[in-house]
Amino acid sequence: MEEPIITVKNLTKQHQAGQSSGVSDVSFDIKKGNIIAILGESGSGKSTLLKCIYGLLKVDSGEVSFKGKRIFGPDEQLIPGHKEMKMVTQDFSLNIYAKVYDNIASMLSNTNIQAKQEKTMEMMQHLHIEHLKDKKITQLSGGEQQRVAIAKAMVSDTAVLLLDEPFSQVDALLKNQLRADIKRVAAETGVTVVMVSHDPADGLFLADELLILKDGKLLQLGNPAYVYNHPDHIYTAQLLGNAVVLNAEDAAKLGLEIKTGQAVFYPEWVELKNSWNSKRFEVKDVYYKGFYEELLLERNGVVIRAIQLNRGEHKKNDHVQANITRFLTL
Numbered sequence: 458m459e460e461p462i463i464t465v466k467n468l469t470k471q472h473q474a475g476q477s478s479g480v481s482d483v484s485f486d487i488k489k490g491n492i493i494a495i496l497g498e499s500g501s502g503k504s505t506l507l508k509c510i511y512g513l514l515k516v517d518s519g520e521v522s523f524k525g526k527r528i529f530g531p532d533e534q535l536i537p538g539h540k541e542m543k544m545v546t547q548d549f550s551l552n553i554y555a556k557v558y559d560n561i562a563s564m565l566s567n568t569n570i571q572a573k574q575e576k577t578m579e580m581m582q583h584l585h586i587e588h589l590k591d592k593k594i595t596q597l598s599g600g601e602q603q604r605v606a607i608a609k610a611m612v613s614d615t616a617v618l619l620l621d622e623p624f625s626q627v628d629a630l631l632k633n634q635l636r637a638d639i640k641r642v643a644a645e646t647g648v649t650v651v652m653v654s655h656d657p658a659d660g661l662f663l664a665d666e667l668l669i670l671k672d673g674k675l676l677q678l679g680n681p682a683y684v685y686n687h688p689d690h691i692y693t694a695q696l697l698g699n700a701v702v703l704n705a706e707d708a709a710k711l712g713l714e715i716k717t718g719q720a721v722f723y724p725e726w727v728e729l730k731n732s733w734n735s736k737r738f739e740v741k742d743v744y745y746k747g748f749y750e751e752l753l754l755e756r757n758g759v760v761i762r763a764i765q766l767n768r769g770e771h772k773k774n775d776h777v778q779a780n781i782t783r784f785l786t787l
C-alpha cells in the first residue's frame with residue numbers, strides 16, 4: 458500500500474493552556490492526490506489544524522509528518538512553512554502593486570522563459586482569469602484576488618496545497634465554477650489538497666474525504682457520500698444536511714420507536730406520498746429555496762421538515778401525507 462503523503466498523529470495544539478481552543482489528539486492520514494475537506498462550525502479548530510500541517514504553529518504534543526518526515530514548527534526553522542506545500546490564506550498574500558500575470562509568473566524560475574509564459578497563461582486559463590492578466594491586484598474584486606491567489610499557489614509544482622476558506626469571497630455562481638476548476642486542476646496535476654471550509658457543500662462537492670471537527674476533536678473521516686448518509690454524530694448530520702433531530706418522545710408521536718439517543722433524518726428522507734405507512738401532517742410553513750421548497754410539517758405537536766420538488770403542490774395550512782423513509786438513531 459502506498460505511504461500516506463501526510464500523517465497527523467495524536468496532534469494537540471491549544472492556543473490557551475487549559476482551554477479547549479485549538480485541536481486535541483487528532484490523528485489521520487492523507488493519501489497522495491486526494492482532496493480532503495476539513496469541515497466544522499466556527500471555532501472548531503479548522504485553521505489551527507491547517508496551520509499545524511504547514512508548520513506555522515508550534516504543536517503541544519503529537520506530530521505531523523510529510524512523506525514520513527516530521528514537519529518542523531516555526532521555532533525550528535528560519536522560514537516557517539514547508540517548502541513542498543503552499544498555503545492560500547484568507548489574506549491571499551499577493552503582491553498588490555504587481556500585475557496578475559507577474560504575481561503568478563513570479564512562482565516559476567527563469568531558466569526557460571517560454572515555458573514560464575506558457576505555464577502562467579495555462580493556469581490563468583484554468584482559473585478563468587486570463588482577461589485580468591494586465592490588471593494590478595488593487596484593481597481586482599475580492600473574488601478575483603482569491604482566484605489569482607489559488608492560481609499562484611497551483612502554478613508551481615507543489616506537492617500539497619493548503620486552502621483556508623478558498624471560496625469565501627466568490628459569489629454563488631463563481632463558486633461552482635471555481636470548485637470545478639480546482640477539482641479539475643488538482644486531478645490533472647496530482648496535487649494533494651487540504652481545504653478548510655465552513656460551507657459543507659464545498660466538501661461534499663469537491664472532496665475525496667471529509668474530516669469533521671468539533672471543539673478541536675476529530676469526529677468522523679470518510680468519503681462524502683458515506684459520511685453524509687452514515688453520520689456518527691448529530692453534529693455531523695446537522696452540519697452536512699441540516700438534519701431534523703427528535704427526542705424519543707417526539708419520535709414516538711410520529712411512529713418512530715427508538716430506545717436510546719435521538720431520531721435523526723434529513724428532510725429529503727421524508728416522502729410526501731400517500732402510502733400504507735404515511736401519516737397526516739399539517740403544512741405550517743413553506744420556504745422558497747429556488748428549485749425546491751422546504752415544508753415545515755406538524756403532527757401531534759411535533760415539527761419536521763421535508764423537501765417539496767413540485768413547487769406550489771402543497772401550501773401553508775394544507776394537509777399532506779408524509780412518510781419518514783429512513784432515520785438514524787444517534
Ligand SMILES: Nc1ncnc2c1ncn2[C@@H]1O[C@H](COP(=O)(O)OP(=O)(O)OP(=O)(O)O)[C@@H](O)[C@H]1O
Pocket residue numbers: 472473477478479497498499500501502503504505506655
Ligand atoms: N492565536 C490564537 N490565540 C488564542 N486563541 C486562538 C488563536 N487562534 C485561534 N484561537 C482559538 O482557537 C479556536 C479554534 O480556532 P480556529 O481558527 O482554528 O477555528 P476555525 O474552525 O478555523 O474557525 P473559523 O471557521 O471561525 O475560522 C477558537 O476558539 C479560536 O478563538
